[in-house]
Amino acid sequence: MASHDYSSRIVWTGNSGAGTRSYKGYARTWDIAVPGKPVVPCSNDPLLGGDPGRMNPEDLLLSALSACHMLWYLHYASEAGIVVTGYEDTPVGVGEIGPGGAGRFVRAELRPLITLVPGTDVAVAEAIHHRIAQVCFIARSVAFPVTHAPRFRFAPA
Known part of the structure; x- marks a missing residue:
């Protein structure tokens, strides 16, 4: 197997x-600084007193999961001759906090709204979602179930 290295600061x-x-004398803020890319200012979850205007680890994980799924969807759609002209997702991650305050994701649902050209076979477009969990780097790395509830619409002719 080939390996890939990823780095961040x-x-x-x-x-x-x-x-x-x-304990209350410091802020739970940090920057993600990857060389050559814009800095992402972050904070902890607003439920824990974090800044709601900044990304938190939970936001980043859910966004990474959704983006990875999207990129594979677009790839497989292109291979299948499915023409996608728009893709947006409003994923939802469900977390739980256990005794002692430790939390974890228990599930996530991806809810993409995919715009297709008129005449596209929606059954074929839908079936693509079921293939992605086998190849998406992020989905294959998480320890919680990820489901999909795609919606489709057609672009104006």
């Missing part, structure tokens, strides 16, 4: 001058 930005001297 996480830089904590929440030191207000006293470090972690007290």
Whole structure:
């Protein structure tokens, strides 16, 4: 098997001058800095006092899962002769918090709205979703079930 290396740089930005001297004395903020790419300012989950205007780890995981699925969908659609002219997703991840505050995702549902050219066989377009879990790097890496509830619409002729 071939291996791929991915790298990132996480830089904590929440030191207000006293470090972690007290639990409420520092912010749970950081930047994701990947060389050659825009910096992504992040925070923890707003349920834990994080900044709701910044991405959090849960947002990033759900977004990565959805984006990976989309890219494979577009690839397989192209191979099958299915012409996609628009794709947007509003995925939902369901988490749980156990005793002691430890959390985890228990499931996710991808809900893509896919725009097809008129005359496309929707059954073929739908079947593509079932192939993706076998190849999507992110879907193959998560330890929770991922379901799909695609919707289709046709582009104006």
